[in-house]
Amino acid sequence: MEYHKIVLIHRILVSLFLLHYVVKGYFLIADKKETLAGYTAKTKIAEMVLSALFLASGIYLVAAGPALSMLMYIKLALVFASIPLAIIGFKKGNKILAIIAILFLIAAYGLAEISAKHYKKEDKKPVDTSNITSGPVAVGQDIYKAKCLDCHGAKGDAGLAGAKNLRITQLTDDQIKDVIHNGRPGMNPFPAIEEDQLNGLVAYIRTLK
Ligand code: HEC
Known part of the structure; x- marks a missing residue:
C-alpha cells in the first residue's frame, strides 16, 4: 500500500x-x-x-x-x-x-x-515567471502550482513533511518522471499526469535551480 x-x-x-x-x-x-x-x-x-x-x-x-x-x-x-x-x-x-x-x-x-x-503558509509566494508564458516550462509551472506547491514550496525547497529539495536534486529527467508517476514515501503518486506534462514538470523543476 x-x-x-x-x-x-x-x-x-x-x-x-x-x-x-x-x-x-x-x-x-x-x-x-x-x-x-x-x-x-x-x-x-x-x-x-x-x-x-x-x-x-x-x-x-x-x-x-x-x-x-x-x-x-x-x-x-x-x-x-x-x-x-x-x-x-x-x-x-x-x-x-x-x-x-x-x-x-x-x-x-x-x-x-x-x-x-x-x-504551506510560509512558502506559498509564487515564483516570478512573468517572462515565461508558453512552452513546456509554462505547462510544468501550472501543474506544479496545482499539485506540488503544498509540499515542495514555490521555490522547490520548502521541505514540508520531508519533501526533498528540488533545487539540488541529483536525479535524471527520467528518474524525476518516475518519482512523479509512482510517488515516494511521503509523496503521493500522480499516475494521471501525462508524458508531455511530465516533461513540462521536469523543465520547470530545472528552472528552480
Ligand atoms: C504530499 C507532499 C508532496 C507532494 C504533493 C509532492 N511531493 Fe514530491 N516529494 C515529497 C517527499 C516527502 C519527497 C521525498 C521522498 C523520499 O524520501 O524519497 C519528495 C520527493 C520528490 C522528488 C525526488 C527528489 C530527489 O532528489 O530525490 C521529486 C522529483 C519530486 N518529489 C517532485 C514532485 C512533483 C513534480 C510534485 C507535483 C506533481 C510533487 N513532488 C508533489 C512530497 C511531496
Missing part, C-alpha cells in the same frame, strides 16, 4: 482514538462511573484493535517516512507519555491524570496539524 494511504488511515485511527478517549474522559469527569464502566467493557476489544492499528501505522510511517522534524519528536513524546497516564488515570479514576493524558493527545494532534499548515 502506498505511504499516503497509510497516512490517511493513521489519521482516521487517531481521530477515532481521540474521540473514544474524550467520551471516556467526559464520563469520568461527570462522575458517571457506571456508564464509564459499561462503555469501557463494551469497547474493550475495539479499543485494543484500534490502539494496535494506531501504533502499527504510526511506527510504519516513522520507519518508512522522511526524517522526523522537531515538532514530530515532540508529538511522539506526547503520545507515548499519554499512554501510561491514561492507563493509570482511568484505572484509578484519577481525573487529573486522565485529563492530562487527553490534553497530551489533543496537543499531539494539534502539533501534527500545525506543522503541516506552517509550511
Whole structure:
C-alpha cells in the first residue's frame, strides 16, 4: 500500500482514538462511573484493535517516512507519555491524570496539524515567471502550482513533511518522471499526469535551480 494511504488511515485511527478517549474522559469527569464502566467493557476489544492499528501505522510511517522534524519528536513524546497516564488515570479514576493524558493527545494532534499548515503558509509566494508564458516550462509551472506547491514550496525547497529539495536534486529527467508517476514515501503518486506534462514538470523543476 502506498505511504499516503497509510497516512490517511493513521489519521482516521487517531481521530477515532481521540474521540473514544474524550467520551471516556467526559464520563469520568461527570462522575458517571457506571456508564464509564459499561462503555469501557463494551469497547474493550475495539479499543485494543484500534490502539494496535494506531501504533502499527504510526511506527510504519516513522520507519518508512522522511526524517522526523522537531515538532514530530515532540508529538511522539506526547503520545507515548499519554499512554501510561491514561492507563493509570482511568484505572484509578484519577481525573487529573486522565485529563492530562487527553490534553497530551489533543496537543499531539494539534502539533501534527500545525506543522503541516506552517509550511504551506510560509512558502506559498509564487515564483516570478512573468517572462515565461508558453512552452513546456509554462505547462510544468501550472501543474506544479496545482499539485506540488503544498509540499515542495514555490521555490522547490520548502521541505514540508520531508519533501526533498528540488533545487539540488541529483536525479535524471527520467528518474524525476518516475518519482512523479509512482510517488515516494511521503509523496503521493500522480499516475494521471501525462508524458508531455511530465516533461513540462521536469523543465520547470530545472528552472528552480
Ligand atoms: C504530499 C507532499 C508532496 C507532494 C504533493 C509532492 N511531493 Fe514530491 N516529494 C515529497 C517527499 C516527502 C519527497 C521525498 C521522498 C523520499 O524520501 O524519497 C519528495 C520527493 C520528490 C522528488 C525526488 C527528489 C530527489 O532528489 O530525490 C521529486 C522529483 C519530486 N518529489 C517532485 C514532485 C512533483 C513534480 C510534485 C507535483 C506533481 C510533487 N513532488 C508533489 C512530497 C511531496
